[in-house]
Amino acid sequence: MTDTYETRPGRPNLLGAHWDGEGVNFALFSDHAHKVTLCLFSEDGGTETHRIDLPERSGAIWHGYVPGLAPGQLYGYRVDGPYAPDRGHRFNANKLLLDPYTRELHGGFTQDPAIFGYMQGGDDLSFDDRDSALFVPKSVVSHPETFPLDARPLRRGWDDALIYEAHVKGTTITHPMIAEEKRGTYDAMASDAMLEHLTKLGVTMVELLPVQALKPEGVLLERGLTNYWGYNTVAFFTPEPRYLGPSGVKGFRAMVDRFHAAGIEVILDVVYNHSAEGDQHGPTLSFRGIDNASYYRLLDGQPRYYVNDTGTGNTMNCAHPSVLRLILDSMRFWVQAYGVDGFRFDLATTLAREPQGFDRHGGFLDALRQDPVLSGVKLIAEPWDIGPGGYRLGQFPPEFAEWNDRYRDTLRRFWRGDARAAQDLGGAILGSADLFDTRGRRAWASVNFGAAHDGYTLADVTAYTERHNEANGEENRDGHHDNFSDNFGVEGPTDDADIKAARRQRVRNMLATLMLSQGTPMILAGDEGGNTQNGNNNAYCQDNETSWLDWEAMDGNLIEFTSALSAIRKAHPTLGQSRFLHGAKRSDGTKDVEWRAFDGSALNWRDPGLSSLCILLRGSAENPGGDASADMMLLAFNREDADQELDLPDIAPRHWRREIDTSTDLQTPLDIADPRITVPRSSLSAFSAVEVDA
CATH class of the missing domain: 2.60.40.10 (Immunoglobulins)
Known part of the structure; x- marks a missing residue:
């Protein structure tokens, strides 16, 4: 040499x-x-x-x-x-x-x-x-x-947003309509088959689980497993090689371009809070050997050890100007070279933590908001980590949307039948204004979801009360303890037709509630077709059939139902307003939102067993000239174990049309002439106000 x-x-x-x-x-x-x-x-x-x-x-x-x-x-x-x-x-x-x-x-x-x-x-x-x-x-x-730096984000607005959270490999690896040599790759993610499916669902944003190059943890490799989700980054500028297809690294930009041509934005789930080098017992791959004391936060007085606010062994020192520069340069590169439209920040509290603690005006957040490139893309925070004061839901700056896990838990608790869950649902349906209606924030800031990669799928929420993570090699100790789930009396698969029907209806109820709530809905890839992980609620290391979507087993009727929900949401701007609704009077004397019992009386919010409620939605009083000003929707939630009669509000000269009935798979709009209609047991119905001659 x-x-x-x-x-x-x-x-x-x-x-x-x-x-x-x-x-x-x-x-x-x-x-x-x-x-x-x-x-x-x-x-x-x-x-x-x-x-x-x-x-x-x-x-x-x-x-x-x-x-x-x-x-x-x-x-x-x-x-x-x-x-x-x-x-x-x-x-x-x-x-x-x-x-x-x-x-x-x-x-x-x-x-x-x-x-x-x-x-x-x-x-x-x-x-x-x-x-x-x-x-x-x-x-x-x-x-x-x-890597020409000439790409341009799509720059869609938030008001009609529908996020689809997907794993590049797991979403495409078994799809029968994708060429075999492309399955599991960036080329496959934006294939004709996937674009047709996503367009049918009305998706406006695909949020990809981490696609920056990673290294699997040694302990997983010893078990014959690997890091499937990808939250273990080692190279912030590099597309993960496992997903390279026939087009090589250029396939990533080609994927983004194809999504853009279909009107779909691409959001990257990025992991800037830690690296793949782990704690003091981890490997020396890059940052640790270049300048450990600069790149990582080390314990005061004991710099041999790492601050572990992330639970992964180390924490990137985002307060250091050169580390901050690395992160911002990386993000800028993905926008300018690949055209990505935004970022979802894993454990975002870590990135916003200064020496004195979480700071919404800290260096990282301020740098993002003033950057001429990054200030114009979508920013989504996972607003928690395991560090001190780490749970910060609703506390990020107005430019951010945030994953709302409280919405997830409320949705599951309500349909499971928990006491006082209806009161919490009331706020969740209106975009969790108690959390987000501050500092000029808009309702889209609440990213609502019933399931995400981390936890049960929606189908498993209805089939398991206990997690089944034995295959992860951690003696079933990992994963969430309380999933607010319900197995309807049988753990896992069953041949009982009644239980299977009840489970499918519960999934429809959760999907419908999600799509009819104020805020930004997010669907986990596969939930639209009843995908299961067989009770594994922490499948981070399962790069196999446990995590991969089984397209042959997808429920076509549920896909049609989800598509119908999306179409209704897009057709009725009242369902996705940017401004929060508080029951304020509009210029015509009506209120922007009204709560009612099924018989038209006032709701008894003090009733811990409250399980049936209706909400009448109109355009925001703060935005009387907006697209939702003439739109009106009525949502009726019947959690009772019996059908209920609903007295419809008089809206003459218009009449009501039932758009959604979750008691059945297939949705057919029904014009209603009578002032009363039956809402089936354990279901949700949605009605729109239409002109008499419509």
Whole structure:
């Protein structure tokens, strides 16, 4: 191995590896390193051919320019400095490190003792001098034409939004109408078959589970499992190679372009709160070996150990300007190079936590909101983590929407029959204004869902009262303890026709409530067709039939029902208003929302057993000229175990039309001439006000 390349100082301002037509500029941040060595590799990645010490340091940026290098060159870094875990430093030049700014990877990870900075079997204060290069992927010098920064987000509004949360592989791997060589890939995600399905459902946003390159945890690999969900990122600029199809890395932008052509936005679930390197016993793959004390939050007074607000072993130090820059540069790249329309932030409280605690005006959130690129895309927070004061639902800035897990629990509790759940449902249907109607926020800020990747599917909410996670290898201790579920007397599958029918109706009830509530509805991929995970409510490590959608088993009638719900929501702007409804008087003297009992009397909200209620929705009093001003909807919830007669409000000269009846699979609009109608047991009916001659 010889150093035969000429090197020049290069530039520090552009981090990563950038080819200019004649050579490559390399720049890497490390505040505490003593030396940074660029390592070049053969085309197959198996042989290290050159080591070049970066010749210049400008502040904390190490940089150099190497003439003659071309796109496709494989490389990595070795960073020398103190190996002093007790002082927070874990430099080990024997470990090949990924460039945090690499846009492509060559090869994969091998779970070998050499990837650890310390001697396996000993404690983390020991030092391992084995070379890890054979066991880690290599960074790739990308051609600028591969990632032109000319993409444009679709920029749809929020008011008609319907989110579909999906896993690239799990959603497409078994689809019979997708070519076999494309299944499980980015190419498949926006295939004709998927676009037809999503368009039928009225989806406006596909929210993809993590697609940034990851490394599975060693403990999972030892069990013969892997990190299926992908919440273990190692390269923030790089599409996860497992999902590359025939189009390679360009397939990601082609996927986004196809979604955009169909009017569908793409939201990425991003994991900037931690990395795949884990705690002090984890591997040295990138950040830890580049500058552990800068990239990670370490315990005050005990910098050998990591702050673990994420539950994954480490926490990224987003308060550090260079770490913040990395995250923002990464997000900007996904917007400008791929055209993504927004981001859902995993454990967003971690990103907003300053030394004094959660701060809605902290550096990360403020930087996002003032960024000329990122301030214009959709931002969705998962508003919790396991750190101190970590549950922050409703407390993010107005530019953010937030996952509303309280809505999920309320929805399940109401239809299960829990006492006092009706009172909570009343607020949930109106967009959880008690949480979100502050600082000028809009109703779309509440992302409502009945199920998400983390937990039961909707079908399993109706089939299991106990989690069944034995296959995860954790003795069924993992996953949520309380799922507010109900198995109707039989745990799991049953041949009892009555139970099966009751379960299907419960799913329809939850889907209908979700789609008819104020706020932004989100559907978990597969729930529209009754998908099951057989009671596993933490299938993060199940890259198999447990998690994959079984398209052959999808319930076509339930898909049609979900499509009908979506069509009703889009046809009636009253159901998705941007402003909150509080029972205020409108200009015509009516109220924007009215609650009633089935007989037309006032509801007794103090009744803990309240189980039947009606809500009359009109356009917001704050927006009298809006699209919903002339629209009127009546929702009737009958949780009783018997049919009930509903006295319809007099709306002459208009009349009521029943649009939705969850007691049946297929929906046929029914014009109603009588002032009274039967609402079947354990069901929800939705009525719209129509003109007499309509």
